[in-house]
Amino acid sequence: MEPATTPAAPPEPGRRPGNAYLRLFAAPGTRAFTAGNLIARVPMGMFTVSAVIMIAGSRGSYALAGAVTATGLAATAVVAPFTARLIDRYGQARVAVPATVLAVLGSLALLLCVRHDAPDWTLFAAYAATATTPNIGGMSRARWAHLYRADPRAVHTANAFEQAVDELCFMTGPVLAAFLCAALFPEAGTLVGAVLLLAGMLLFTAQRATEPPVAPRVAGQRSRSPLRTPGMPALLAVFLATGAIFGSMEIVTLAYVDGPQAGPVMALQAFGSFLAGLVYGSVRPARDVRRRLLVCLAAMTVLMSLPLLAASYSGSLLALAGALLLAGMATAPTMVTGMSLVQRLTPAAQLNEGMTLAVTALLGGISAGAAAGGWLVERAGADTAYGLPVAAGAAALALAAVGVRVRRALP
Structure with missing residues (x-):
């Protein structure tokens, strides 16, 4: 069956904003691909936690477990944009399925290597093979952008919905992985994650x-990378700094709470973002997306100071939990607005690659933020280290402000 090329009809005038999500799923086929998207997306929050539990439990080394997962993240940063480029060139079904099969085989190889006490280097090689996992969130956003290309408001709602799904999966994925590994056997999280991803x-x-x-494709004409699009490098730098907020906040919170309450407390930040994402999807999209991004980043920087204040002056776990819930509420609007800019800057034929580059920059920032957060915790204490997400937010805001000034020609 050939892909549909007719855009979905724009919403009827006078409909209430509260019906935005009902209108979104009125288009034929949207519920079916969203179901597959949800099933494949939950493992994204499972694999790292499962690998750490599995490797640390078998080898007795969190350092080894961290090094293996960091290697997988680095491999993903290199491989993911090329996978996305192939998807744009040959289609989602033709590329995503074999790429997913390779990633699942990598996960199963890691499981077997841990189970049978294979040499440490095999763990690195197996986990690096999972880097072919396609960016399912990017592919889903590309479908929404295609279906509703005549309706910017519906695309805005779809982007907000996808961001809310991201937060939901990163809330439930680690909890599910930890439960499976503890209740069944150490490899259960990786095994279930691989099955869910493929299915x-x-x-x-x-x-x-x-x-x-x-x-x-035009014979003899090569498509240039979205990296060469004016404004894209500056926007990717903003995503990198934004990722550092999330990475540093996670490691600092783990160090500050230092107990079984750490997981639920951290989940509150994602829950705040989930709620904000759903609300943000029902409001009108910004006329000036660049200005909206600056406002969102400014709000995020201010809200990220709340955990710092709670840790430094209160010391109450309840106060910190509330601060993280409020801090998370700036995340979804910022990410939705940033992704909207990526979609405007990237040619439609390269949308998967453009969004994957944004996700790659975000992951790079998360990795750098986690490393910097761990370093600062050891030297200054966890309460002081909560200043790092605030600094990263200020850096993201400054980069966005400079990028907007330099690139007035942005759409």
Whole structure:
């Protein structure tokens, strides 16, 4: 069946904003690909936690477990944009399924290497093989952008919904992984995650009617990377600094709470973002997306100071939990607005690659923020280290402000 090329009809005038999500799923096929998207997305929050529990439990070394997962993250940063480029060139179904199979085989290889006490280097090689995992969130956003290309408000709602799904999966994924590893056996989280990823991707890619069409290639003409698009490098720098907020906040909170309450307390930040994302999707999209991004980043920087104040002056775990819930409420609006800018800057035929570059920059920032947060915790204490997310937020705001001034030609 050929992918649909007719855009969804714009919403009827006079409908209430509260119906935005009902209108979003009125288009045929949207519920089916969203179901596959959800199933395949939950493991994204499971794999790292599962790998750490599995490796640390077997080898008795959190340092080894951290090094293995860091290697996988580095490999993903290199491989993911190329996978996305192939998806844009040949289509989601043709590329995403074999790429997912390779990633699942990497996860199963890691499981077997841990189970049978294989040499340490095999763990690095197996986990690096999972880097071929396609960016399922980017593919889903590309479908929404194609279906509702005549309706900017619906695309805005879809981006908010996808961000809320991200937060939901990163709330439930680690909890599910930890439960499976503790209740069944140490490898259970990785095994279940691999099965969910493959099953969800098969269901997602089977929905051919909503798959964006592949743009025809012109003989002798090479498409240039979205990195060369004016404004994109500055925007990726903003995503890098934003990732540092999340990475540093996570490691500092783990060190500050230092107990079984750490997981639920950290989940409150994601829950705040989830709620804000759903609300943000029902409001009108910004006329000036650049200015909206600056406002969102400023709000995020201010709200990220709340955990610092709670840790430094209160010392109460309840106060910190409330501060993290409020701090998270700036995350989804910022990410939705940033992704909207990526979509405007990136040619439609390269949308998966453009969004994957943004996610890669975000992951790089998370990794750097976690490393910097751990370093500062050891030297200055966890309460002081809560200043690092605030500094990262200020850096993201400054980078966005400079980028907006330099690139007045941004759409």
